[in-house]
Amino acid sequence: MKKKLQSIILACIMAFTMAIAPVNSLLTDNSNVTVVEAAKKKTIKTFTINSLYNTYSKVTGKGLKNATVKAYAKGKLIGSSTVRSNGTYSISIPKQPSGRTVTVKISKSGYTTRSKSVTVKKDKTSSTYVYCNGGNSKSKIYHKTAHAHNMEGAIKMTKSQAKAKGYRACKTCW
Structure with missing residues:
Protein backbone atom coordinates (compact mmCIF):
# COMPACT_ATOMS: atom_id res chain seq x y z
CA MET A 1 0.00 0.00 0.00
CA LYS A 41 19.61 15.30 -22.99
CA LYS A 42 21.69 12.28 -23.96
CA THR A 43 24.29 10.57 -21.79
CA ILE A 44 27.96 10.55 -22.76
CA LYS A 45 28.76 6.84 -22.72
CA THR A 46 32.50 6.79 -23.47
CA PHE A 47 34.53 8.61 -20.83
CA THR A 48 37.78 7.40 -19.29
CA ILE A 49 40.82 8.89 -17.55
CA ASN A 50 44.18 7.16 -17.82
CA SER A 51 46.48 6.78 -14.80
CA LEU A 52 48.13 10.01 -13.70
CA TYR A 53 51.59 10.20 -12.11
CA ASN A 54 53.34 13.08 -10.37
CA THR A 55 55.79 13.38 -13.29
CA TYR A 56 53.08 13.77 -15.95
CA SER A 57 52.14 17.12 -17.43
CA LYS A 58 49.14 15.74 -19.35
CA VAL A 59 45.86 14.08 -18.45
CA THR A 60 44.76 11.65 -21.16
CA GLY A 61 41.77 9.44 -21.82
CA LYS A 62 38.83 8.73 -24.10
CA GLY A 63 35.57 10.57 -24.63
CA LEU A 64 32.85 11.64 -27.03
CA LYS A 65 34.19 13.18 -30.27
CA ASN A 66 34.33 17.02 -30.19
CA ALA A 67 33.29 17.21 -26.52
CA THR A 68 35.04 19.68 -24.21
CA VAL A 69 37.15 18.22 -21.40
CA LYS A 70 38.36 20.29 -18.44
CA ALA A 71 40.72 19.26 -15.64
CA TYR A 72 40.40 20.61 -12.08
CA ALA A 73 42.63 20.32 -9.01
CA LYS A 74 41.63 21.72 -5.62
CA GLY A 75 38.51 23.18 -7.28
CA LYS A 76 40.49 25.26 -9.79
CA LEU A 77 40.66 24.80 -13.55
CA ILE A 78 44.16 23.59 -14.50
CA GLY A 79 43.63 22.77 -18.20
CA SER A 80 41.13 22.12 -20.95
CA SER A 81 40.97 20.55 -24.39
CA THR A 82 38.62 19.00 -26.96
CA VAL A 83 38.20 15.30 -27.68
CA ARG A 84 39.79 14.46 -31.04
CA SER A 85 37.96 12.77 -33.92
CA ASN A 86 39.51 9.42 -32.90
CA GLY A 87 37.87 9.71 -29.45
CA THR A 88 41.00 10.51 -27.40
CA TYR A 89 41.92 13.64 -25.47
CA SER A 90 45.06 15.11 -23.95
CA ILE A 91 44.91 18.03 -21.51
CA SER A 92 48.14 19.89 -20.73
CA ILE A 93 48.36 20.52 -16.98
CA PRO A 94 51.01 21.54 -14.46
CA LYS A 95 52.63 18.55 -12.75
CA GLN A 96 50.63 17.59 -9.66
CA PRO A 97 51.94 16.17 -6.37
CA SER A 98 51.20 12.53 -5.59
CA GLY A 99 48.04 12.04 -3.56
CA ARG A 100 46.20 14.99 -5.11
CA THR A 101 42.84 14.36 -6.76
CA VAL A 102 42.35 15.61 -10.31
CA THR A 103 38.79 15.79 -11.64
CA VAL A 104 38.00 15.80 -15.35
CA LYS A 105 34.62 17.04 -16.60
CA ILE A 106 33.34 16.28 -20.09
CA SER A 107 30.54 18.27 -21.71
CA LYS A 108 28.88 18.73 -25.07
CA SER A 109 25.73 20.54 -26.16
CA GLY A 110 22.70 18.24 -25.93
CA TYR A 111 24.45 15.91 -23.48
CA THR A 112 24.54 15.69 -19.69
CA THR A 113 27.91 16.77 -18.26
CA ARG A 114 29.87 13.96 -16.58
CA SER A 115 32.86 14.02 -14.28
CA LYS A 116 35.42 11.51 -13.04
CA SER A 117 38.34 11.80 -10.66
CA VAL A 118 41.76 10.20 -10.47
CA THR A 119 44.33 10.29 -7.67
CA VAL A 120 47.86 11.26 -8.71
CA LYS A 121 50.29 8.38 -8.11
CA LYS A 122 53.98 8.63 -7.24
CA ASP A 123 56.11 7.63 -10.22
CA LYS A 124 58.69 5.18 -8.90
CA THR A 125 60.69 5.09 -12.16
CA SER A 126 60.93 8.83 -12.69
CA SER A 127 64.58 9.50 -11.89
CA THR A 128 66.57 6.25 -11.89
CA TYR A 129 66.68 4.96 -15.46
CA VAL A 130 65.53 5.94 -18.93
CA TYR A 131 65.42 3.96 -22.15
CA CYS A 132 67.10 5.28 -25.28
CA ASN A 133 66.27 4.32 -28.82
CA GLY A 134 68.53 1.53 -30.00
CA GLY A 135 68.66 -1.10 -32.72
CA ASN A 136 68.00 0.38 -36.17
CA SER A 137 66.70 3.68 -34.80
CA LYS A 138 68.80 6.80 -35.31
CA SER A 139 66.57 8.90 -33.05
CA LYS A 140 68.20 10.70 -30.11
CA ILE A 141 65.19 10.43 -27.78
CA TYR A 142 64.88 8.70 -24.39
CA HIS A 143 61.67 7.22 -23.01
CA LYS A 144 60.10 6.24 -19.68
CA THR A 145 59.79 2.51 -20.43
CA ALA A 146 61.70 0.01 -22.57
CA HIS A 147 58.71 -0.63 -24.84
CA ALA A 148 57.32 2.91 -25.15
CA HIS A 149 55.85 3.61 -28.61
CA ASN A 150 56.70 0.05 -29.75
CA MET A 151 60.41 0.76 -29.34
CA GLU A 152 62.74 -2.16 -30.05
CA GLY A 153 66.31 -2.62 -28.83
CA ALA A 154 66.04 -0.03 -26.05
CA ILE A 155 69.25 0.90 -24.26
CA LYS A 156 68.90 1.31 -20.48
CA MET A 157 70.91 4.13 -18.89
CA THR A 158 70.58 6.89 -16.31
CA LYS A 159 69.00 10.17 -17.33
CA SER A 160 72.31 12.01 -16.88
CA GLN A 161 74.10 9.48 -19.12
CA ALA A 162 71.43 9.91 -21.80
CA LYS A 163 71.72 13.70 -21.70
CA ALA A 164 75.52 13.50 -21.84
CA LYS A 165 75.22 11.41 -25.04
CA GLY A 166 72.92 14.01 -26.64
CA TYR A 167 69.54 12.32 -26.06
CA ARG A 168 66.46 14.39 -25.23
CA ALA A 169 63.23 13.45 -23.39
CA CYS A 170 60.26 12.12 -25.37
CA LYS A 171 57.50 14.74 -25.25
CA THR A 172 54.81 12.05 -24.97
CA CYS A 173 56.49 10.23 -22.06
CA TRP A 174 57.31 13.41 -20.16
Whole structure:
Protein backbone atom coordinates (compact mmCIF):
# COMPACT_ATOMS: atom_id res chain seq x y z
CA MET A 1 0.00 0.00 0.00
CA LYS A 2 2.81 2.39 0.92
CA LYS A 3 4.62 1.82 -2.42
CA LYS A 4 1.38 2.34 -4.33
CA LEU A 5 0.80 5.67 -2.55
CA GLN A 6 4.38 6.77 -3.29
CA SER A 7 3.92 5.91 -6.98
CA ILE A 8 0.66 7.89 -7.17
CA ILE A 9 2.25 10.94 -5.48
CA LEU A 10 5.30 10.80 -7.80
CA ALA A 11 3.06 10.51 -10.89
CA CYS A 12 1.04 13.55 -9.75
CA ILE A 13 4.16 15.62 -9.15
CA MET A 14 5.57 14.74 -12.57
CA ALA A 15 2.28 15.51 -14.32
CA PHE A 16 1.99 18.83 -12.49
CA THR A 17 5.59 19.78 -13.30
CA MET A 18 5.21 18.91 -16.98
CA ALA A 19 1.99 20.93 -17.20
CA ILE A 20 3.28 24.00 -15.32
CA ALA A 21 6.89 24.17 -16.56
CA PRO A 22 6.10 25.30 -20.15
CA VAL A 23 3.60 27.87 -18.86
CA ASN A 24 6.12 29.12 -16.30
CA SER A 25 8.79 29.66 -18.96
CA LEU A 26 6.32 31.61 -21.10
CA LEU A 27 5.34 33.85 -18.19
CA THR A 28 8.84 34.54 -16.88
CA ASP A 29 10.50 34.58 -20.33
CA ASN A 30 13.82 33.27 -19.00
CA SER A 31 16.02 30.35 -20.02
CA ASN A 32 15.10 27.93 -17.23
CA VAL A 33 15.49 24.31 -18.25
CA THR A 34 12.19 22.51 -17.99
CA VAL A 35 11.83 18.90 -16.92
CA VAL A 36 11.03 17.92 -20.51
CA GLU A 37 14.19 19.62 -21.85
CA ALA A 38 16.37 17.96 -19.20
CA ALA A 39 14.92 14.56 -20.08
CA LYS A 40 15.86 15.06 -23.76
CA LYS A 41 19.61 15.30 -22.99
CA LYS A 42 21.69 12.28 -23.96
CA THR A 43 24.29 10.57 -21.79
CA ILE A 44 27.96 10.55 -22.76
CA LYS A 45 28.76 6.84 -22.72
CA THR A 46 32.50 6.79 -23.47
CA PHE A 47 34.53 8.61 -20.83
CA THR A 48 37.78 7.40 -19.29
CA ILE A 49 40.82 8.89 -17.55
CA ASN A 50 44.18 7.16 -17.82
CA SER A 51 46.48 6.78 -14.80
CA LEU A 52 48.13 10.01 -13.70
CA TYR A 53 51.59 10.20 -12.11
CA ASN A 54 53.34 13.08 -10.37
CA THR A 55 55.79 13.38 -13.29
CA TYR A 56 53.08 13.77 -15.95
CA SER A 57 52.14 17.12 -17.43
CA LYS A 58 49.14 15.74 -19.35
CA VAL A 59 45.86 14.08 -18.45
CA THR A 60 44.76 11.65 -21.16
CA GLY A 61 41.77 9.44 -21.82
CA LYS A 62 38.83 8.73 -24.10
CA GLY A 63 35.57 10.57 -24.63
CA LEU A 64 32.85 11.64 -27.03
CA LYS A 65 34.19 13.18 -30.27
CA ASN A 66 34.33 17.02 -30.19
CA ALA A 67 33.29 17.21 -26.52
CA THR A 68 35.04 19.68 -24.21
CA VAL A 69 37.15 18.22 -21.40
CA LYS A 70 38.36 20.29 -18.44
CA ALA A 71 40.72 19.26 -15.64
CA TYR A 72 40.40 20.61 -12.08
CA ALA A 73 42.63 20.32 -9.01
CA LYS A 74 41.63 21.72 -5.62
CA GLY A 75 38.51 23.18 -7.28
CA LYS A 76 40.49 25.26 -9.79
CA LEU A 77 40.66 24.80 -13.55
CA ILE A 78 44.16 23.59 -14.50
CA GLY A 79 43.63 22.77 -18.20
CA SER A 80 41.13 22.12 -20.95
CA SER A 81 40.97 20.55 -24.39
CA THR A 82 38.62 19.00 -26.96
CA VAL A 83 38.20 15.30 -27.68
CA ARG A 84 39.79 14.46 -31.04
CA SER A 85 37.96 12.77 -33.92
CA ASN A 86 39.51 9.42 -32.90
CA GLY A 87 37.87 9.71 -29.45
CA THR A 88 41.00 10.51 -27.40
CA TYR A 89 41.92 13.64 -25.47
CA SER A 90 45.06 15.11 -23.95
CA ILE A 91 44.91 18.03 -21.51
CA SER A 92 48.14 19.89 -20.73
CA ILE A 93 48.36 20.52 -16.98
CA PRO A 94 51.01 21.54 -14.46
CA LYS A 95 52.63 18.55 -12.75
CA GLN A 96 50.63 17.59 -9.66
CA PRO A 97 51.94 16.17 -6.37
CA SER A 98 51.20 12.53 -5.59
CA GLY A 99 48.04 12.04 -3.56
CA ARG A 100 46.20 14.99 -5.11
CA THR A 101 42.84 14.36 -6.76
CA VAL A 102 42.35 15.61 -10.31
CA THR A 103 38.79 15.79 -11.64
CA VAL A 104 38.00 15.80 -15.35
CA LYS A 105 34.62 17.04 -16.60
CA ILE A 106 33.34 16.28 -20.09
CA SER A 107 30.54 18.27 -21.71
CA LYS A 108 28.88 18.73 -25.07
CA SER A 109 25.73 20.54 -26.16
CA GLY A 110 22.70 18.24 -25.93
CA TYR A 111 24.45 15.91 -23.48
CA THR A 112 24.54 15.69 -19.69
CA THR A 113 27.91 16.77 -18.26
CA ARG A 114 29.87 13.96 -16.58
CA SER A 115 32.86 14.02 -14.28
CA LYS A 116 35.42 11.51 -13.04
CA SER A 117 38.34 11.80 -10.66
CA VAL A 118 41.76 10.20 -10.47
CA THR A 119 44.33 10.29 -7.67
CA VAL A 120 47.86 11.26 -8.71
CA LYS A 121 50.29 8.38 -8.11
CA LYS A 122 53.98 8.63 -7.24
CA ASP A 123 56.11 7.63 -10.22
CA LYS A 124 58.69 5.18 -8.90
CA THR A 125 60.69 5.09 -12.16
CA SER A 126 60.93 8.83 -12.69
CA SER A 127 64.58 9.50 -11.89
CA THR A 128 66.57 6.25 -11.89
CA TYR A 129 66.68 4.96 -15.46
CA VAL A 130 65.53 5.94 -18.93
CA TYR A 131 65.42 3.96 -22.15
CA CYS A 132 67.10 5.28 -25.28
CA ASN A 133 66.27 4.32 -28.82
CA GLY A 134 68.53 1.53 -30.00
CA GLY A 135 68.66 -1.10 -32.72
CA ASN A 136 68.00 0.38 -36.17
CA SER A 137 66.70 3.68 -34.80
CA LYS A 138 68.80 6.80 -35.31
CA SER A 139 66.57 8.90 -33.05
CA LYS A 140 68.20 10.70 -30.11
CA ILE A 141 65.19 10.43 -27.78
CA TYR A 142 64.88 8.70 -24.39
CA HIS A 143 61.67 7.22 -23.01
CA LYS A 144 60.10 6.24 -19.68
CA THR A 145 59.79 2.51 -20.43
CA ALA A 146 61.70 0.01 -22.57
CA HIS A 147 58.71 -0.63 -24.84
CA ALA A 148 57.32 2.91 -25.15
CA HIS A 149 55.85 3.61 -28.61
CA ASN A 150 56.70 0.05 -29.75
CA MET A 151 60.41 0.76 -29.34
CA GLU A 152 62.74 -2.16 -30.05
CA GLY A 153 66.31 -2.62 -28.83
CA ALA A 154 66.04 -0.03 -26.05
CA ILE A 155 69.25 0.90 -24.26
CA LYS A 156 68.90 1.31 -20.48
CA MET A 157 70.91 4.13 -18.89
CA THR A 158 70.58 6.89 -16.31
CA LYS A 159 69.00 10.17 -17.33
CA SER A 160 72.31 12.01 -16.88
CA GLN A 161 74.10 9.48 -19.12
CA ALA A 162 71.43 9.91 -21.80
CA LYS A 163 71.72 13.70 -21.70
CA ALA A 164 75.52 13.50 -21.84
CA LYS A 165 75.22 11.41 -25.04
CA GLY A 166 72.92 14.01 -26.64
CA TYR A 167 69.54 12.32 -26.06
CA ARG A 168 66.46 14.39 -25.23
CA ALA A 169 63.23 13.45 -23.39
CA CYS A 170 60.26 12.12 -25.37
CA LYS A 171 57.50 14.74 -25.25
CA THR A 172 54.81 12.05 -24.97
CA CYS A 173 56.49 10.23 -22.06
CA TRP A 174 57.31 13.41 -20.16
